[in-house]
Amino acid sequence: MEPVDVVDGDIQRELLRWYKEASSKDAERCLLCFISWILKQECVKLKANFANNHKFSLSDLLPYVLNDNGKEPRPGSPECFSRQILQSFDSTKGSSLTTWTIRKFKQYQPLNKFLLECGVYRISDWAILNDTKLPYLTKVLQNFYNWLNSEIQxxxxxxxxYHEVYRLERLKDGRRGTHEKCVAPTTLQLQKIAALIAKKSARVVDSQTVIKELQTLASRLREYRIYKRGGSFLGESIDAPIAGNQADDKSKLRIDEISASVADNLLDENYLEGNKAQFIEDFLEFYRQQSQTYLRQALTSVIESRVEYLQRKKGDKAQNFLIALELSECQNIAMTEIAKRLGIRAQDAVSRLLKLKELYADVHQELLKKEVLKNLGNDIFNHLRDINLYSDLESLKALNKQITDALAEDVSTKISVYLCEYLNTRKN
Known part of the structure; x- marks a missing residue:
C-alpha cells in the first residue's frame, strides 16, 4: 500500500480532536511541542529585529516562553506558557493554533515587561495614535518635550x-472588531487626513508628509510611554525596526536649521553676503563646545553620586556598576552576558544594579536643575550679540527660546555618547 500524503493542518486537527475528546496525552505532547516551536520562531524574529540596538540575546528571551519541562504539572502549580496557550485555544472560533499562539506570545506580560526594559514597546504606531487623547498629547509635548506652541498646535x-478619518472608519467597519490590530492607514485615508489638515489649519501637506509626521508623533508618544512604564529611552515599535540613530539625525538637523535661521533672518545683509556658510560652521562649533561642557558636568555629578551611594553597600556593587554600565552602554553587551562576567545570578539583577532609566532621567534632571540648558542658550545668545553681526536685537531675543528648546532635545539624545567618553576617562 502506497503512503498517503497528509496535510499538516489535517494532522493538527486530528491531534486537537484526540486532545479534546479523548484527553490523549500523546496528542497533547505533540501539540505542546508544536506550540513551543512557534514560540521559539517568534523569539528568533525579535532577536533579529531588535537585539543589536537593545542589548538582549536569544537566550534572554527563550526562558520567558519555553518553560515546559515535559512533565505533568503538579496539582496547584502554575501551568507552563505553552500549556496555557493550548488550554485557552478554541478551534471553533475560526483562528488556527499558529495564529492563536502568536497572538498570546505578543500579549505575554512577563516577556513584554522585559522587552520594555530594553526599550521595545510591543504596539504599533497606529495603535498608539488611535488611543491617544488630545489633552494627553498636549501635556506630553509641553511638559516632556518642551515643543513650541506652533509645533504643538x-x-x-x-x-x-487622524482620529476623524482613521479611528472613525475603523469603528464603522463592521468587519473589523475594535480589538483587531491597527494597520497603517491607506493612501485614501492619508489623502483625507491631508484635506482635513488643510481645512483646519490652512497648512497644505501631501500624503507622504502626513505619514512621516504621524510616525514622528507616534515615536514621541512611544518614547514617553516607555519612560513612564520604566523602560529604556529611546524605544522602538515592535512592528517597525528603525535603522541607525534617527534621534541624533533629527536633533542635528534641528540645530542646523536654527543656525541657518539665525543667518537668514538676523545677520546684517552686508555681512551675510558670501559669509553665511562660515557663520553656520562657527555657530555649530561654538554650540558643540558649550554643550559638551555642560553635559559632562551633569554626567559626572550623577555617576559619582551613584558610585558614592553603592560604595556604602556591601560587596563590590560600585565597581560592578561601573563595569556593567560600560559593557551595556558602550560595548552593547547583553544583560545575560554581563551577569556571567560579573558572577551575578541573572540578568534582572544587572538591570536592578544599573537602573538605566533612572540614570538617564537623573542626568536630564541635573541639566534642568542647574538650569544648564537655559545657560547654554544664553551663551549662544550672548555669543551672537557680542560679535555684533545681528540686524535686530529684539528678533534675536525672540529666537533665544527656540535655540534653548532645540538644545534640550539635542543634548538628551547625546547622553549615551558622552557617558562612554566619561567612563573611559574615569577608568584611565
Missing part, C-alpha cells in the same frame, strides 16, 4: 484629523 491638528 500642528501636532494637535494632525492627531485630531
Amino acid at each position: 500642528n501636532a494637535e491638528c494632525l492627531l485630531q484629523s
Whole structure:
C-alpha cells in the first residue's frame, strides 16, 4: 500500500480532536511541542529585529516562553506558557493554533515587561495614535518635550484629523472588531487626513508628509510611554525596526536649521553676503563646545553620586556598576552576558544594579536643575550679540527660546555618547 500524503493542518486537527475528546496525552505532547516551536520562531524574529540596538540575546528571551519541562504539572502549580496557550485555544472560533499562539506570545506580560526594559514597546504606531487623547498629547509635548506652541498646535491638528478619518472608519467597519490590530492607514485615508489638515489649519501637506509626521508623533508618544512604564529611552515599535540613530539625525538637523535661521533672518545683509556658510560652521562649533561642557558636568555629578551611594553597600556593587554600565552602554553587551562576567545570578539583577532609566532621567534632571540648558542658550545668545553681526536685537531675543528648546532635545539624545567618553576617562 502506497503512503498517503497528509496535510499538516489535517494532522493538527486530528491531534486537537484526540486532545479534546479523548484527553490523549500523546496528542497533547505533540501539540505542546508544536506550540513551543512557534514560540521559539517568534523569539528568533525579535532577536533579529531588535537585539543589536537593545542589548538582549536569544537566550534572554527563550526562558520567558519555553518553560515546559515535559512533565505533568503538579496539582496547584502554575501551568507552563505553552500549556496555557493550548488550554485557552478554541478551534471553533475560526483562528488556527499558529495564529492563536502568536497572538498570546505578543500579549505575554512577563516577556513584554522585559522587552520594555530594553526599550521595545510591543504596539504599533497606529495603535498608539488611535488611543491617544488630545489633552494627553498636549501635556506630553509641553511638559516632556518642551515643543513650541506652533509645533504643538500642528501636532494637535494632525492627531485630531487622524482620529476623524482613521479611528472613525475603523469603528464603522463592521468587519473589523475594535480589538483587531491597527494597520497603517491607506493612501485614501492619508489623502483625507491631508484635506482635513488643510481645512483646519490652512497648512497644505501631501500624503507622504502626513505619514512621516504621524510616525514622528507616534515615536514621541512611544518614547514617553516607555519612560513612564520604566523602560529604556529611546524605544522602538515592535512592528517597525528603525535603522541607525534617527534621534541624533533629527536633533542635528534641528540645530542646523536654527543656525541657518539665525543667518537668514538676523545677520546684517552686508555681512551675510558670501559669509553665511562660515557663520553656520562657527555657530555649530561654538554650540558643540558649550554643550559638551555642560553635559559632562551633569554626567559626572550623577555617576559619582551613584558610585558614592553603592560604595556604602556591601560587596563590590560600585565597581560592578561601573563595569556593567560600560559593557551595556558602550560595548552593547547583553544583560545575560554581563551577569556571567560579573558572577551575578541573572540578568534582572544587572538591570536592578544599573537602573538605566533612572540614570538617564537623573542626568536630564541635573541639566534642568542647574538650569544648564537655559545657560547654554544664553551663551549662544550672548555669543551672537557680542560679535555684533545681528540686524535686530529684539528678533534675536525672540529666537533665544527656540535655540534653548532645540538644545534640550539635542543634548538628551547625546547622553549615551558622552557617558562612554566619561567612563573611559574615569577608568584611565
